[in-house]
Amino acid sequence: MLCRTARNPTRTRHARVIVMDKAILTCALNGVLTDPRQHPVPVTPEECAQSARQAHDAGASVIHVHFRRQEPGQGHLPSWDPAVATDIVAAIRAACPDILINATTGTASPDYSGPLSVLRAVRPEIAACNAGSLNYLKLRANGDWAWPPMLFENTPDKIQDHLDVMSEIGARPEFECFDTGIVRSVEMYVKHGMTDAAQYNLVMGVASGMPVSPDLLAFLQAYILPGSHWQATLIGRLEIWPTHQKAAELGGMLRTGVEDTFYLPDGGKTRSNGELIEALAICARNAGRAVASPAESRRILGLPGA
DSSP states (O other), X not given: OOEEEEEOSSOSSSOEEEEESSBOXXXXXXXXXXXXXXXOOOOSHHHHHHHHHHHXXXXXXXXXXXXXXXXXXXXXXXXXXXXXXXXXXXXXXXXXXXOEEEEOOOOOSSOOHHHHHHHHHHOOSEEEEEOSOEEEOOBOTTSOBSSOOEEEOOOHHHHHHHHXXXXXXXXXXXXXXXXXXXXXXXXXXXXXXXXXXXXXXXXXXXXXXXOOOHHHHHHHGGXXXXXXXXXXXXXXXXXXXXXXXXXXXXXXXXXXXXXXXXXXXXXXXXXXXXXXXXXXXXXXXXXXXXXXXXXXXXXXXXXXXX
């Protein structure tokens, strides 16, 4: 059996949560803003395809992908050009025909027509849906702002616009939750009829959001709607790995990649997404869980093609 339910010992408001016997591994392929001249971050369709194949061979069933500018010297910047996104996704699918694509939609711009156009162009199986607003802050060691304080605004109207397009193309929304209040909001979206199901991505490690904490991860299980799948995005260095292990023990999906970290459990810097996924697969096996294949992942998640 691939999935089972278990009593949540933390809180009784939601009596049962999904615990997966097999672990679905997601590779966070690239993200944005990190400089590909300094880090092993794939940018071009060929680089994305090669990196995705390495992650696939290490156990990843899902590729979460951002799209970057293709002009020389611009590869750290995001692109919402549907042609760029289509080329990248086509290259990944050619390299890994059975892989599931999880496409980004995140933008702080008040004009989010670009992400919606990209969704319609690439038609991913899963699409990230930022589930609430966050003051996006970080301090330098001297107390100065690392960047000008900004609001990552995700209003209910904006969220609904994204959910409508995801429904139109048949993509599963994955709600990105940067704080506990955002986790709780997802239940309201479902009850209000904005969407009919919830799949959670618990984002930990943003300086002004939830910290990376195995105890917090366990606590949040009580606020996940029964029958929902979830994973944790853990941003940081080697300190993230005990929480990865906790996610494996709690029965969630597992995610890592150079979008989230450049560091392996021993503190060494990774050379590739494949190395990070290999380390994540070890977390699953340490928890007594096998790694799900892409076909098994489709069945577990109830996605078309299962």
